[in-house]
Amino acid sequence: MLVTLKEILKEAREKKYAVGAFNAPNLESLLAVMQAAEEEQVPVIIQHAEVHNDLIPLDIIGPIMLDQARKASVPVVVHLDHGSSFSLCMKAMKLGFTSIMYDASTKPFEVNIEETKEIVKIAHSLGVSVEAELGHMLSSSVGAGEGKGAVSLSDYASTDDCYTNPEQAKIFVEETGVDALAISFGTAHGIYLQKPVLDLDRITKIKEKIDIPFVMHGGSGVSDEDFRTAINNGITKINYYTYMALAGAEKVAEYINSHGPEDKIFFHDLSIEGIRGMKENVRKAMRVFYGK
Template sequence: MLVTLKELLKDAKRTPYAVGAINVPNLEAIRAVVEAAEELNSPVILQHAEVHENLVRLEEIGPVMLDYARRAKVPVAVHLDHGASFDMCVQAIRLGFTSIMYDASSKPYEVNLAETKEIVKIAHAAGVSVEAELGHIFTSAVGGGEGRGSDSSEDYDDLEDVYTDPDMAKAFVEETGVDCLAIGFGTVHGIYLKEPKLDLDRILQIKNKIDIPFVMHGGSGVSEADYKTAIRNGICKINYYTYMNKAGGKGVIECLKKMIAGETVFFDELSLAATAEMKKNVKEAMKIFMNP
């Protein structure tokens, strides 16, 4: 059942729980995520990240994502993740995506504000939800995929410069009218090379200023305890991809071991093995997200 992001997160915020938002740059990932969500009777968000255009183009994967969402037995939003241009956002809206993220977080605040405000007008006119980002999410050297190089909390003298400022978030949300906000509080895109320094109280500080759903980017690799605290503090959408993707690679490796042992291995076996491992991994994450 295809629904908007705003609709999904409204219930998540009230309960509370978090909805998994999974990047799906191939058919195996789409199948794994939808099957996992159906088996757990959990809502889910299928995402296409603009940085994955090198793997598959939006116009190719988008219709497949929408088809699976419409036929799913659970509510599914179809979302553009980290849209960095108006053209990409408009393309997603025209395809039928029910939400978009316009990411101008690397630009000066006033530019981020003005550009996000404009894309909100366009999207809302089409009934499409909008996510924006304020603050900085760190990027690992391994699997980060955000195209901004790698960094960590150790690279900054004052984390107040990169974590989301509560007062700034309040002003930003009130002026732009975004439906949810990705906030920076210490998470990392990609594989965690060391324990992250999460400021989980910052989520509450921002929540005390604005009453909208918050988004955790760099969700893979966070501990179960920190997930649950973050959700109770106001996180309603958790972006998850790297560790599911790694699990898919594990499934392929297990198949290839048979080949090394002299058995014949066909490509469809690799596809099914990757799907099964990704499904197993994302189910475990969803169980945590739904039961904080």
């Protein structure tokens, strides 16, 4: 069933779990996520990231995502991830997306507030939820680059210059009226080359100022223990893609390597293996997010 982000995160906050948000830049990843959610019988968020528009345009994958969501036996949000252009946010809402992320986090604080406020006004008039981002999302040395605003910690003098400021978060939420806020506390987009050092207490400090759902971007590579701590501290949506995509590719590679040079390999068999690999990885992540 198709629901809004605001609806799905309300129960997550009450029951102290996080909803997994998975990017679907192709049919295989979409099917893997939907099958995993159905088998685990958990709510889920399927996302189209603006940066993936070159892989598959929104107007092609969007209607398929919406169709899958409407047919599902579990609550499903169809969400635009890291939307940085006004036109794409509008297109997503017109298609029927129930949630959008407007990302102006790389712009000055005041500009982020004004632009986000305008998007919120339009989205809420259509019954669409809005996520925004405050702080700067880090990027690892190797990664899938889901977010356009990703930076390295070395670009800043200290973490306070990069991570979400609790006082600014309070002002931002009160001014914009967003339904969820993506906060920066040490996670990164892409593949971790070393264990991330997370400022998990920062989540609590922000929650003391504002009590709305918080979003973790860069969820891949974080330990199960850190996930649970982040959730207990206030994270209710976790974006997850890189390691899921790797798991699909690894399963395809295993299938190819299990065949000899004379064997015939069909592309549709590779798709099946890719779905299987991603689904296994997503189910494991879901069990952590939902405390199973």
